[in-house]
Amino acid sequence: MTQPSPNLTLSHLVEQRRAAGEPLVNLTFGEARLPVLPELAQQLAAGAHRASYGPVAGAEDARGAVAGYFERRGLPTDPADIVLAPGSKPLLMALNLAADGDVLLPRPAWNTYAPQVRYAGREPLAVPVPDVCGGVPDPGALRGAIRRARAAGHTPRLLVLTLPDNPTGTFAPPDLVRELAAVAEAEDLLIVSDEIYRDVLHDPAAPFLSPAEIVPERTVVTTGLSKSLGIGGWRVGAARFPAGPRGRAVRDGVVAAASEIWSTLAGPLQQVAAYAFAEPESVRTRMAAAARLHGAVARAVHARATAAGAHCRPPTAGFYVYPDFEPLRAPLARHGITGSASLAAHLLDHGGVAVLAGHLLGDDPAALRFKAATSLLYGDTEQQLSALRAEDPTALPHIAGQLARIEEAFTRLTKGPGPHRNRRSS
Ligand SMILES: Cc1ncc(COP(=O)(O)O)c(C=O)c1O
Known part of the structure; x- marks a missing residue:
């Protein structure tokens, strides 16, 4: 570590x-190695005056834009349920700190998940992915892994899904997402759906289903601008928390961790986020x-x-x-x-x-x-x-x-x- x-x-x-x-x-x-879109550079420069510490969860215009982004993807969202951060990586870390229990991961998975879980003092429990795609555990193997983990004294409570996936460059078909959502429901898991590649579908008409559409009350979605717009170095990430008391408790935990670690997304980047998540032409x-x-x-x-x-x-x-x-x-x-x-x-x-x-x-x-x-x-x-x-x-x-x-x-x-x-x- x-x-x-x-x-x-x-x-x-x-x-x-x-x-x-x-x-x-x-x-x-x-890294998405692409030139910076000139309109984004203009927003960054125009946001230079935003030099005060802003609200921990993000400025109102940026949170509103992220809420709109999710609404256009079939997820009605209250801006109060959005938290912005310098990248989705720190949001994922804060989720590990805020939620309790051990963490179920797909195997293989993006190399940051497991170290983050360990930094939070938890156990990563890796479950093999199915043949059809990566980014999600095979549902049968997941049920077995949860049973064995509980028998061994672990407390699996979080399930991380990468939709679409790094490292396989694939995404789970809707039926598989539904099956995993059912396992999460039956086993009372909180899903963290890492959707940072959501806007990099090679076929924009391909059917994509987020678990937040099926089990909204138990799914946190993370996203960001690093991959879709190739501005990883600018560090803009966002999380959408479930409405209701359970989601609010996790959100409050993430905001508390954020307040002690990064305070807020940098002001000029709030301006970039407000522009980019509104998705102009x-x-x-x-x-x-x-x-x-x-x-x-x-x-x-x-x-x-x-x-x-x-x-x-x-x-x-x-x-x-x-x-x-x-x-x-x-x-x-x-x-x-x-x-x-x-x-x-x-x-x-x-x-x-x-x-x-x-x-x-x-x-x-x-x-x-x-x-x-x-x-x-x-x-x-x-x-x-x-x-x-x-x-x-x-x-x-x-x-x-x-x-x-x-x-x-x-x-x-x-x-x-x-x-x-x-x-x-x-
Ligand atoms: C699956 C996945 N999630 C999250 C991230 C983190 O992205 P960022 O912190 O730039 O938002 C990456 C970047 O490599 C990734 O591949």
């Missing part, structure tokens, strides 16, 4: 090596273009993984793929690749491609799985703009070149050391 987040650490190391001239392809970090157009780009590039990396022999759920949201090289276990073992750590190390050393090994996301260390974050492939600011506009971004030379490197690294996995090592030593 004293280690920094592995994705941040690894991405930093890879960027240092790239700066030193190594031709590495970086697939370690889930400029924001809607950018979010749609970004989702198209993320989908095209994620599908291209998925195609290269499956062509190399991996199993991989087709990505439907976000900018991730999560291949499983199990079908190649025997040939990979001949090259000393027997689990996620050796698989990731081999791809880096021999293929020049940096990925995040599955065990760093709570997955079985013996499994041959990793996360590839595909949004770092868009290049510099000018290249990102052309990628956003392109009919087929995967055909742009800077993206096509990196896809070719990925293809070579994946297909060479079973063929021993490739040219990357030679390039480094020459």
